[in-house]
Amino acid sequence: MSVGLTRESWTSRVGVIMxxxxxxxxxxxxxxxxxxxxxxxxxxxxxxxxxxxxxxGIPICWAEWTxxxxxGQRGFHSSPGIFYALIRHPLGKYIGVIGVIVPVMIYMYYVxxxxxxxxxxxxxxxxxxxxxxxxADYAEFWARFVGATQDGLTLGRxxxxxxxxxxxxxxxxxxxxxxxxxxxxEAFCKWGMPALILLALVVLVRVLTLGPPDPAHPERNxxxxxxxxxxxxxxxxxxxxxxxxxxxxxxxxxGQIFFSLSVxxxxxxxxxxxxxxxxxxxxxxxxxxxxxxxxxVGLGGMITVPAAYLFLGAAGIVGxxxxxxxxxxxxxxxxxxxxxxxxxxxxxxxLFLAAVTSSLSMLQPGLAFLEExxxxxxxxxxxxxxxxxxxxxxxxxxxxKDLKALDTLDFWVGxxxxxxLATVLILTFGWGLGVERGWREAHKGAVLRIPSFxxxxxxxxxxxxLLTIFAFWIRFNVFARNPETGxxxxxxxxxxxxxxxxxxxxxxxxxxxxxxxxxxxxxxxAAGRRWDRAAREEQEVRS
Amino acid sequence: xxxxxxxxxILSVGFVTGLFAWCIVQxxxxxxxxxxGLEDIDTGDQDETPAxxxxxxPR
Numbered sequence: 001m002s003v004g005l006t007r008e009s010w011t012s013r014v015g016v017i018m019x020x021x022x023x024x025x026x027x028x029x030x031x032x033x034x035x036x037x038x039x040x041x042x043x044x045x046x047x048x049x050x051x052x053x054x055x056x057g058i059p060i061c062w063a064e065w066t067x068x069x070x071x072g073q074r075g076f077h078s079s080p081g082i083f084y085a086l087i088r089h090p091l092g093k094y095i096g097v098i099g100v101i102v103p104v105m106i107y108m109y110y111v112x113x114x115x116x117x118x119x120x121x122x123x124x125x126x127x128x129x130x131x132x133x134x135x136a137d138y139a140e141f142w143a144r145f146v147g148a149t150q151d152g153l154t155l156g157r158x159x160x161x162x163x164x165x166x167x168x169x170x171x172x173x174x175x176x177x178x179x180x181x182x183x184x185x186e187a188f189c190k191w192g193m194p195a196l197i198l199l200a201l202v203v204l205v206r207v208l209t210l211g212p213p214d215p216a217h218p219e220r221n222x223x224x225x226x227x228x229x230x231x232x233x234x235x236x237x238x239x240x241x242x243x244x245x246x247x248x249x250x251x252x253x254x255g256q257i258f259f260s261l262s263v264x265x266x267x268x269x270x271x272x273x274x275x276x277x278x279x280x281x282x283x284x285x286x287x288x289x290x291x292x293x294x295x296x297v298g299l300g301g302m303i304t305v306p307a308a309y310l311f312l313g314a315a316g317i318v319g320x321x322x323x324x325x326x327x328x329x330x331x332x333x334x335x336x337x338x339x340x341x342x343x344x345x346x347x348x349x350x351l352f353l354a355a356v357t358s359s360l361s362m363l364q365p366g367l368a369f370l371e372e373x374x375x376x377x378x379x380x381x382x383x384x385x386x387x388x389x390x391x392x393x394x395x396x397x398x399x400x401k402d403l404k405a406l407d408t409l410d411f412w413v414g415x416x417x418x419x420x421l422a423t424v425l426i427l428t429f430g431w432g433l434g435v436e437r438g439w440r441e442a443h444k445g446a447v448l449r450i451p452s453f454x455x456x457x458x459x460x461x462x463x464x465x466l467l468t469i470f471a472f473w474i475r476f477n478v479f480a481r482n483p484e485t486g487x488x489x490x491x492x493x494x495x496x497x498x499x500x501x502x503x504x505x506x507x508x509x510x511x512x513x514x515x516x517x518x519x520x521x522x523x524x525x526a527a528g529r530r531w532d533r534a535a536r537e538e539q540e541v542r543s
Numbered sequence: 544x545x546x547x548x549x550x551x552x553i554l555s556v557g558f559v560t561g562l563f564a565w566c567i568v569q570x571x572x573x574x575x576x577x578x579x580g581l582e583d584i585d586t587g588d589q590d591e592t593p594a595x596x597x598x599x600x601p602r
Contacts, residue, residue, distance in 0.1 A: 017570050043551040050555060077586070227544035230552040271584045283573075287566040294563040298556050364586060447573045 021291035022193035026358035027113055028260035029296040030200075030351055031326045034304030036256050038317045038325055043232040044243035046297075048253035053293065055465055057257040059458045060422050061289055062450060063429035064263055065281035066442040068272025070433070077273045078369035079266045080524045084531060086428050093528050097520045098421045099266030100369045103362040104385070105413045105516060106265075108392030109406045111173060111359050113323055115165040116146065117352035120327060122165075124344030129331050133213065135311040139328045147400035148324075151505070154397055163397060170393060173356065177363050178382045196350035200299040203330075203347065206337055207307045220313050225306030228314055235314045247472035248492050254422075254469060255415030260296055261289055262361070264422030270365040282446040307333045323410075324403070363389075369520075373527025388516075395512060399505045408509040411493045423466045430459040 037045060071082035079099025083092040123129040131137040145162050147153030154162045212221045232240035243249060258264045272281065308317050308329045317325070334344040363385060370381035399405035429438045435455050442450060480491035490499055496506035544552075 017567055043548055046551060046555055050558070223544045226552060227548050230555075231545050231548035232551060233545070233547075271586070274584050274586050283566070283569060286562075287570060290559065290563040290566045293559040297559045302556070368586070448569065 017287065017291075018191070018194055021197075021288075021295075022354075022357060024261075024288040024292035025193055025196065025295050025354045026260070027110065027117075027323070027351065027355045028256070028358075029292065029300045030304070030354075031113065031300075031323050033256055033260060033296045033300050034308070035323055035325045036252055037229055037301050038305050038308055040243070040249055040252065041228055041314070041317065042234040042238075042240070042243060043230045044234070044240040045249055045253060046230065047232070047240070048244065048250050049256065052250075052254040052257040053289075055457060055461055056254055056422065056426075057261050057263055058286070058289055059454055059462055060258075060263045060426050061261055061268070061285045062282060062442055062454075063438065063458065064268040064425055065272045065275075065285045066438060067425065067429055067433070068269035069275045069277075069279070069281060069444075070441050071269075072273030072275060073277065076372070077270065078372045078527075079270060079365055080369060080527060081372055081531065082269055082273060083424075083428075084528070086432060090528065093524050093531075094521055095424055097517065097524050098417055098424070099269060100365050100520055101266075101513075101517055102264070102413055102417050102421060103266045103364075104366045104389060105392060105409060105513065107359055107362040107366075107389050109396045109409050110355070110362065111170055111389070111393055112162075112166055112396055112406070114352060114355040114359055115162060115169040116327060117348045117355055118169055119145065119162060119165040120331070121345050121348035121352055124331070124334070124341055124348060127341055129344055130335060130340060131331070133332070133335070135316075135328060135332055138332050142324060142327045146324075146403065147397075148403055149401065151401045152398050154400055166393065166397060169352075169356075170390065173359055173363065174382060174386045176356075176360060177367070178379065180378070192350055192353045195346075196354060197295065197299070199343070199347055199350060200295070200303065203333065203337075203343070204299060204303050207303050207310075207333055210307070210310060210333070210336060213310055217313065220310055222306055222310065225309030226302075228309045228317070229301060229305040247469060247476045250469045251415065251419065251473050254466070255419060258418045258422050259414055261292055262358075264418040264420075264425060265362075266365045266421065267361050269425070270368050271361070273368075276445075278445040280445050280447060282442060282448045282450055286448070303333075304329060323406070369523070369527070373530065374523060375530065388519075392512070392516075395509075399509070401505070404503060404505040405509045408493070408496065408503075408506045409513070412510060412513055419466070419470070423463065423470070426458060426462045426466070430463065435459045 067086060068082065071085040074085050076082045076085045078096070080093040080096035083096030083099070084090075086092065087095065120129065129141075131141060143149055144159065147159060147162065153159050208222055210222060212218050214220060228235060234243060262268055268285075275281065304326050305317075308325055311329055311332055330347065331344055334340045334347065337343050366385045366389075367378070367381045370376045370384055371378065374381075376384065396405045396409065429435070433441070435458055438458075439450070439455065477492040477494045478490055479488050481487070482489045489495075490497070493506075495501050496503045497510060
């Protein structure tokens, strides 16, 4: 083999790794994970997180890639169609509706956060993000930008910059999808993502070398920040075991694994349905997972949580919201760097790029369903999906006080429904298709063998783990006992929906989710009739 | 930062970094023919071609 050919082969493989890593990295790594790690604040959360990665994330990732390819070879490319083929029961297609609902509804708020990234890149570039050394100023800037103090604020005159950036980003996403140039953007991100990782390494070094920013609080230093994230015992003295008894922590850890790996999202199963038998799903899935985890744990968590601890302290970190922390703290970190405007602009723009690739992939399951199930062409499907997601995004933008609508959607769709779909996926792989047959399917075209101990994990441990978390979550959230009154009362996110402390915005958000579920179920019924008719015609041709 | 915190951090960050490095080596050494990131998969519906005919053959 000539040297030139070897070099070309090497370059193309590095390009493949970059493409896989680029598609794996998103806002979940640099914004959502640090928010959760800060909220639960200890090594106990990280223990639940890693257990979820090994027992749930990696096996379900392989199962989803395999099931998608399996159903795709039988002619189905939308989640309802794929489950119709996999479960072989008329109800199967309705289960598959979750695989459309999840990405479409997550897109509704994800695109808004994407707009914040672009907005912050612009503000950093124009010097408007240099607000001094007080974190309160950055928090106030962010709250004003997203309208966190009052519902409808960002739709009003003088406060609508976020809406402008949303319109720009929303339009860009649909323009790319409409013109069919998503793969061109992906090619650009092959180089953008390594740049993001490189920049993250620079920021990581800066964070780890920062001194205590407030001389009055020398205890707020980097080591204490790392301890806040990694010490098994929490700062308030709660031991690890007591924290691990909280089912919400396990659900959040599993939910983050699913969210960030796009497992149980409806995205992997849709894209994998376009693969051929000789395509490698084992190494593809594992490389994407490992790149994602490296960015999430090695970079995202190590940068934002210690930095947040430095500037806010343990008491200040809690209650900052899942996605907000990075927007309040990181600009302050950048202000301690030379060329702060350049670092800030580059960071938020590259984050924006990472988010674009993810949000584009969230649109594909909805488009595939509208095209395959209803026979719409690409442009009709794009228009209908644009209308639906546009309404949803405006809903999130309007109910901006404390980001209640966004937070409620993120829990019920971005955690709860993903959890349900992941459970369905692993049961379908382990028990429906059968673990032996699934194993053979997974290894078609694969250069790696999945270790055999994953067979019992997939068949028994994974479903048992998921169902146990689910049962405990219901026990401690739906039927929780109030320690003061001794009564059975809802807790956590359920408390927002029923009882004396119910939030009208949370109730409205869940009603909106149910409306969307109903809408897609009606469309699925129509798609099912189309598939049944096609099957009858095919049978007649055969006979 | 307690010693338990140090151990948790080193094991966690070491594991994710090691796994990523191992995957890179596997891709470079084993040379899999068809490795894909999600968004570089061709969905076949990017242009103006009509929607594919629906099929129903779950077998």
